[in-house]
Amino acid sequence: MSTITTEALSATTLLRFATAGSVDDGKSTLVGRLLHDSKSVLADQLEAVERVSASRGQNAPDLALLTDGLRAEREQGITIDVAYRYFATPRRRFILADTPGHVQYTRNMVTGASTAELTVVLVDARNGVVEQTRRHAAIAALLRVPHVVLAVNKMDLVGYGEPVFAAIAEEFTAYATELGVPEVTAIPISALAGDNVVEPSANMDWYGGPTVLEHLETVPVSHDLAHCHARLPVQYVIRPQSAEHPDYRGYAGQIAAGTFRVGEPVTVLPSGRTTRISGIDLLGEPVDVAWTTQSVTVLLEDDIDVSRGDLIVPTKDAPPTTRDVEATVCHVADAPLTVGHRVLLKHGTRTVKAIVKDIPSRLTLDDLSLHPHPGRLVANDIGRVKIRTAEPLPVDSYADSRRTGSFILIDPSDGTTLTAGMVGESFASPEPVTDRADDEGWDF
Incomplete structure (x- = not known):
């Protein structure tokens, strides 16, 4: 070698x-x-x-x-x-x-x-x-x-x-x-x-x-994620409960895109609450700036409710939250995906209940024509779906971010991955972001 x-x-x-x-x-x-x-x-x-x-x-x-x-x-x-x-x-x-x-x-x-x-x-x-x-x-x-x-x-x-x-x-x-x-x-x-x-x-x-x-x-390689919309999915809330740091409360995760700086105004989604970054810890050491793919712990100026699954973004560049997601998907499971299918949607570190409201089209590979309203997608099919989620999600277009513009659908009964989705178009939700579905009945 x-x-x-x-x-x-x-x-x-x-x-x-x-x-x-x-x-x-x-x-x-x-x-x-x-x-x-x-x-x-x-x-x-x-x-x-x-x-x-x-x-x-x-x-x-x-x-x-x-x-x-x-x-x-x-x-x-x-x-x-x-x-x-x-x-x-x-x-x-x-x-x-x-x-x-x-x-x-x-x-x-x-x-x-x-x-x-x-x-x-x-x-x-x-x-x-x-x-x-x-x-x-x-x-x-x-x-x-x-x-x-x-x-x-x-x-x-x-x-x-x-x-x-x-x-x-x-x-x-x-x-x-x-x-x-x-x-x-x-x-x-x-x-x-x-x-x-x-x-x-x-x-x-x-x-x-x-x-x-x-x-x-x-071949030219463009590692431009550091210049994309900054996104930090919260993976874990750190509270050491130590005498040395009695008030420490940090929000840990891997930066999905963009750059974060100490002092920057940020918004926590989907709640929409705003604050500023008071500190960033990288490998146990404080830094002023952190960027894409780095795993960091962010500290915020205000004591607001932040938990796993939330998304920290710059206030000036916050994506809209929505409960209606339209996407192009590749169905990967043996069991078909059908209209009315109740699933779990995993976006970043957040997993919510969802229902497949419509399957507008399926791609025909031979001539790239669209088969309208097929009603179902079987293994390896590529098609468009409309999904209604139980809770609002801050989703980007996949064209803008491959990380925060993608999701997977999961079978809630056994955890099987059903579908890989790329957000192509999302619709503003008419309900306020505080709206929640009935946890037991999935009625949303």
Whole structure:
């Protein structure tokens, strides 16, 4: 493994990316090749892969084993869970989510791509764009992943033919553009042979673009969450009850977006009460400023009622609270989501009761048409829903914030995750924010 100094790592940027594609398109092999050829694999890891490969009668190491970590995955030869891998080159650090390709595990792709800044969608050159390819493109668009790489794999099995690559790239790019994907970069590769993964291919001299690693190292990454609307979901109220700090009352959580400063006027939602930040503790030490992804404890000037699930925001930039949420969702559960379905809605650190009031449309992947009022969404469907919550929620548009503009729906009977939602439009609630539903009857 190549040696990278601590100083070099601190100077590099971080890219979070995910892989997606149909079963047997070669995602795990691509990731294994990427790790192997970039010298990001430890010697003992490679030896273990070589031993397992030899026991199967394979002449060369099966690099897919570097990511398929579960025994069930190795036995079936498919990825069934999201495999996270961390590696670095002298130019950039990476967090990779290798997601399953089987339609049954589309929910895992939603999980892996939810925080990604780039998605690599693999296509088997022999099969071209298939339904699962279109579904993964739709999810990438839905999650507003800013960069999409189309990796046309197994080019060695089609004679490295440029016309095959060009036709697939044209079809996928047109489809992704219609979905609203801002950028598609198409790269012809052979993950098994290593063509255009880390090193340029000698078999495709007609291609003059970057290799997969070159693109990953150079794609612009905008970590602009520190400049977004500041949001702090309260996770825990800290009251140490110690003689040294008898009046200490802090509100702990991870900053979801933006920057907070001592002395800044803030509003606590959904109550709407206002105060100022009197102090910020970071790792037990007071600081004047804190920003996105830092876990902090905020102290407020006034003794107001703040509890887990509340949202602290700058007073000048407070989102509206609403009990009517309209969103685009990807349904991930085996049981269908129906109109009238009673669910729990988890937004940030807050969980409230809710009812699905309407399902206005379902997306048809083949032609991107909308099927009006389907009445239900089944596993892997993408559609629009209208939800009524028991309590008001301070929600942002997903376009403005991927953290506070998203939510999940949960089955209240067993805690199963039903649906991942992205807020597209919310409606102002006609009721005052003090209104509450009947806890027992769910009558709201």
